[in-house]
Amino acid sequence: MTATEVEVGPDSPEPAGAAALVDRLADAGRALLVPALALVTALGIGGLVIVFSDPDTLDEWGSFLSDPLGALEASYDVVATSYRALFDSSLGSASAFGRTLVETTPLALAGLSVALAFRAGLFNIGGAGQVVVGATCAGYVGFAYDLPTAVHLPLAVLAGAAGGASWAAIAGFLKARTGAHEVISTIMLNYIAYLSLDYALRSEAFRRPGRADPISPPVAESARLPELALGDVRVHAGLLLAVLATWAVWWVLERSTLGFRLRTIGANPNAARYAGMSVAAGYVVAMGLAGGLAGLAGTVNILGRPSFSLTGGYYAFIGFDAIAVALLGRGNPAGVLAAAFLFGVLRAGSTGMQAATSTPVDIIVVVQALIILFVAAPALVRALYRIKAGRGTAQSFTTGWGA
């Protein structure tokens, strides 16, 4: 089972002083170049999709020969209007910025979940299900009990994280014990989670009194995340949790023994075994931590955003965004946070875009898929733009069907 393309640049001694700094900047620039180009290309192709699915613009193209400028103008118009609406409703005002940050929060946590799992050599597609389980557990603790805030809020958060962690640990355990590939088991667990959510929302314990539709009672005031405001920019404390988690994941991965073990297992499980590390335990721990982060993503949403209730919408909530964010951030916590912000912009802006133009929100999914594609295949982007590979651009993700 080999890893994906691992490119290592030409060997050369480290230059000193100012030259070293320039080199480092050039490296950073080159490292950012592919994701930046991926983003631009994805938006470009997304623009093409918008153009060719807009009936009015297509009409213009029908008369291209008689009025070429008209067709080009119409195309530019529809794409520019769509994207302008997108950026307006995400960054155009303080309240929009606040909304963007609120969208970023769970994306960052879910992206960290996938990134952490990646570093341990695991592909955690189960983020969506872990989010659901986390939100359910946190929500239940939130509305079923009445406790002072100092106890209630941390308890709810803990419940959410624990829920997500246990859900993911099932897949980790299966992989550790039976070699079952986590891609299939997490996807199956996703569906089981969604169905369990449906069942829960129909049951007495979760139903809001007086309502027949599948919505839970709202989380008690004492369990809600406090709102933070800076002028018109309004967010909730979950953002702090996300930033903290980013730092924590960095610290665990780069500065702790556990992180070293997980990274070794991810890079070469046989070497890890030879060094005496328990690969099986590593898988369970890695999935557990990843699940905890994803569970937190669901938790901050239910404890931080109105309507503070559990609904069926939680399973469409994250989808595959977490994977896109993790890939775009290249498995690096800071990168993941930045990528999450970008996707937060896309998300917050998409509803505004659909309202202003008639471009359906699903175009965002297309753009995201293209971003993942270009980031996962840097060779594609390089081929498109004729860039040369940089020094030490190593990227190894998952392997085949596993042992």
Next chain:
Amino acid sequence: MAATVTEPLGAPPATGVTVRSRQHLGFGAATVVLGLVTLVSFGLGSGAGLDATFVFSRASDAVQIPDLTVPARGTGILLGLVVIALGALLATGVLRDRHHLVFGVGLTLFVVALLAWAARGGSISIVGLFDGTLFRATPLVLGAFAGLLCERAGVINIAIEGMLLTGAFVAALTAGAAGNTWVGLGSGMAAGVLLGAFLGVLSIKYRVDQIIGGTVINILALGLTSYLAARVMTQYPELNRPGSFRAFGIPGLERLPLVGPLLFRNTIYTFLLLALVVGLWWGLYRTRWGLRVRSVGEHPRAADTVGINVVRTRYRSVMMGGAVAGLGGTWFTLDATSGFNENMTAGKGYIALAALIFGRWHPVGAFVAALVFGFSEELQNRLTLLDTPIPSELLLMTPYVVTIVVVAGLVGRSRAPAADGKAYVTE
């Protein structure tokens, strides 16, 4: 069967002692549990005096097989005791080498008792049950075959889900536009071929991790089909009215009891499916083409040395697989229902992949595995219709739970083609 060794770097056993498996204990215990559930829920828990009738024949059959009427309660108790006995015997070591078979028999008896319990006070059509199974298994079989073609050549195909969805969408669109279901079928397959080629380019030329590449295709397919359905189909609803294929029968053969209506009266999909089962088995194991494909999947270096063009074989296999997956996709919009809905495949592509693994990457095995999944889905549907007290969501979970059980190797380890997932680098 020797116990599985999980530490590859440990020293081999010092003496010549054969390690006998202890799996029979676990399976025996599981069988006993099954038997207890049968006894309690379907036997003792069933109301007295109610009979269940199993109907085996249709009015059009040439030979009529008489219906079987059994007392529901008695059947449950009897079968429960039998299964418990089987489990106990297995646990004590009887037939330990056949523990899968014993468990399988126990499971079958469990299902029979379940059916008797569900049908108490009424009747259940066995032919209808199997017909429904074959119907629901169709996309799973076709998806599994798509995976088979790709993986036997060494390319992991996680994108079955995306290929099914795209095939479904394209078929609905083109059939609606052209007013002809065959156009839909053809273009759905063509879309599958294109996606297969795309997967091939990503995995073979750019050597992208095949699981990521497949996932990308799935996300892209979901996004594009949802977007275009929302954009184009809501504006022009006539593009989402593709019509459907009608079932037809082979005269004479379709009047055979039991197998007649099952095998000889269907839509084109079932006939194609059955042809593919035979065709793929024969093709992969009895022809030169099959040998070449399999060698590329097991040991591409050796195949290369013998002069087989590894890259071309892989591209061809992936595109063939794409065609089959596209065909499977068209089933959703041209047979199961008429019209496309967002994300209508709902994970069936992944279940098809599980069927492939369950079936040990063999066409007949994959077919049987897909039938098992189809049966659990059909059963779930029947039980909901029969208004049993089991919550519908729990029943809907069955295929997913079964998939996990299968993938976890609880039904035996499955070995992938040796070079599955590895990009091939010519020297």
